Amino acid sequence: MASNLREAIKILDRNGLVLRIKDELSTKYEIPYIVSRFEHEKALIFENVTGYTNFRLIFGIYGDRKRLALLLGLKKETDIYGKLLDAIRNPIKPSKGGGDFSINLTGDQVDLKKLPIPKFYEKDKGPYITAGIVVAKDIETGSRNLSYHRMTPISKNKLVMRVVERDLWSYINNARKEGKNLQATVVIGVDPATALAAATTLPLYNDELEVANSLLGGNLKVTNGLKVDIEYPANAEIALEGEILVNENEYEGPFTDITGTYDIVRKQPVFSVHAIRIKDRPIFHAILPAGTEHKTLMGLPREAKIYGIVKEVTTLNDVYLADWGSGWLECILSIRKRHPDEPINAGMAAITAHPSVKKVIIVDEDINIRNCKDVYWAVINRANPARDYLIIPRAKGSSLDHSGEPRSKVIIDATIKGNENIFRKANIPVSERALITLKKLQDNY
Numbered sequence: 001m002a003s004n005l006r007e008a009i010k011i012l013d014r015n016g017l018v019l020r021i022k023d024e025l026s027t028k029y030e031i032p033y034i035v036s037r038f039e040h041e042k043a044l045i046f047e048n049v050t051g052y053t054n055f056r057l058i059f060g061i062y063g064d065r066k067r068l069a070l071l072l073g074l075k076k077e078t079d080i081y082g083k084l085l086d087a088i089r090n091p092i093k094p095s096k097g098g099g100d101f102s103i104n105l106t107g108d109q110v111d112l113k114k115l116p117i118p119k120f121y122e123k124d125k126g127p128y129i130t131a132g133i134v135v136a137k138d139i140e141t142g143s144r145n146l147s148y149h150r151m152t153p154i155s156k157n158k159l160v161m162r163v164v165e166r167d168l169w170s171y172i173n174n175a176r177k178e179g180k181n182l183q184a185t186v187v188i189g190v191d192p193a194t195a196l197a198a199a200t201t202l203p204l205y206n207d208e209l210e211v212a213n214s215l216l217g218g219n220l221k222v223t224n225g226l227k228v229d230i231e232y233p234a235n236a237e238i239a240l241e242g243e244i245l246v247n248e249n250e251y252e253g254p255f256t257d258i259t260g261t262y263d264i265v266r267k268q269p270v271f272s273v274h275a276i277r278i279k280d281r282p283i284f285h286a287i288l289p290a291g292t293e294h295k296t297l298m299g300l301p302r303e304a305k306i307y308g309i310v311k312e313v314t315t316l317n318d319v320y321l322a323d324w325g326s327g328w329l330e331c332i333l334s335i336r337k338r339h340p341d342e343p344i345n346a347g348m349a350a351i352t353a354h355p356s357v358k359k360v361i362i363v364d365e366d367i368n369i370r371n372c373k374d375v376y377w378a379v380i381n382r383a384n385p386a387r388d389y390l391i392i393p394r395a396k397g398s399s400l401d402h403s404g405e406p407r408s409k410v411i412i413d414a415t416i417k418g419n420e421n422i423f424r425k426a427n428i429p430v431s432e433r434a435l436i437t438l439k440k441l442q443d444n445y
């Protein structure tokens with residue numbers, strides 16, 4: 001298991017899953033463009049970044065389920081669900097240690113331009129941090145939250161961050177009620193367990209640092225802040241310490257979200273940076289918005305939640321928040337049904353577990369749910385729209401779904417009904433000799 005980002009790189013390197021780019025490239029469009037072409041295959045390290053010779057930039061390190069399973073020391077991708085649910089049930093308090101930052105900038109030295117923050121898409125307002133995890137402590141409950149928030153510099157020492165109405169949003173409101181700003185640290189470049197725990201939504205009183213530590217087998221060390229009274233993962237490559245100004249909001253965006261479209265511009269909270277701490281030969285982790293790493297980190301904890309809840313109503317084989325459904329809005333369930341209407345109950349359970357989901361497709365075990373063609377083959381051949389498409393005309397949906405209000409849902413039961421034989425895919429038997437010929441033809445192609 002990788003207990004920090006550098007160990008994670010070593011593990012992926014040993015498995016041939018890292019691409020090192022030595023050509024000089026800019027953080028403005030050039031690096032994001034290369035990432036968009038390769039991150040689904042490998043993690044990418046850019047070693048020659050225009051204007052930032054001291055930094056290396058990494059993308060895609062936690063970019064797919066296979067990479068994450070490997071880094072968490074698991075055999076199969078689907079083992080991640082059980083491991084995450086187990087860590088949530090058994091949090092462990094992290095101990096203190098580490099935190100050897102070689103550069104510590106405070107006061108006038110703080111300048112966000114010193115960080116190689118990429119500009120991704122053409123109409124994005126400017127460069128923004130995408131792998132920044134906010135570590136904050138609730139004034140009311142004392143529990144600690146980890147969450148990703150895209151953030152863009154608006155001055156030398158201030159960033160505006162997008163905060164959806166979840167835990168950090170509640171922390172900010174609780175601090176405002178007490179007449180205080182909310183102390184926080186933004187960590188960039190952490191271990192895989194912290195990266196995953198930060199993308200998980202848990203009840204307000206759960207301490208997500210303890211969940212991250214449990215996921216890391218109790219090996220997460222936390223360090224004290226220089227300028228804030230907040231402990232945060234000592235393995236971070238970069239830490240921005242400061243406070244969220246509870247009475248200061250600025251316009252945020254337009255920026256690209258997981259759907260690959262521009263999110264709405266809204267007034268959002270401002271984070272004032274009091275210290276920038278940087279490790280020796282730092283590695284700056286960034287995530288391409290709407291890329292595979294974004295979809296994996298955001299989708300996987302939701303899949304784990306769906307897995308836990310749907311398992312209660314049916315025999316669940318696998319779950320996938322489909323890449324072609326923005327990794328967020330479309331859910332595919334593979335089940336073994338015991339009653340003709342059980343697929344519909346499974347669909348309703350998935351929507352309850354992940355309210356952002358807009359479409360749930362339920363298929364039998366013979367369908368590869370990670371293959372769009374296979375799934376839609378089942379939909380067109382095994383579902384009768386009038387009977388098997390169930391529309392829920394009104395329910396809570398995703399803030400990223402701009403298709404109109406009220407938000408609605410569709411459950412598609414694409415499982416076999418009736419005579420199995422006429423619904424099974426026809427198969428051509430394959431012999432040893434045919435396989436040898438196939439290989440020869442493929443090699444010469």
Ligand SMILES: Cc1cc2nc3c(=O)[nH]c(=O)nc-3n(C[C@H](O)[C@H](O)[C@H](O)COP(=O)(O)O)c2cc1C
Binds near residue numbers: 149
């Ligand atoms: C790469 C990435 C970027 C994200 N960006 C944001 C964001 O800008 N604002 C936000 O509120 N949530 C964002 N999220 C989602 C939250 O971090 C995530 O849902 C988290 O679980 C919320 O934590 P909480 O429910 O414990 O507060 C992002 C998630 C990922 C993986």
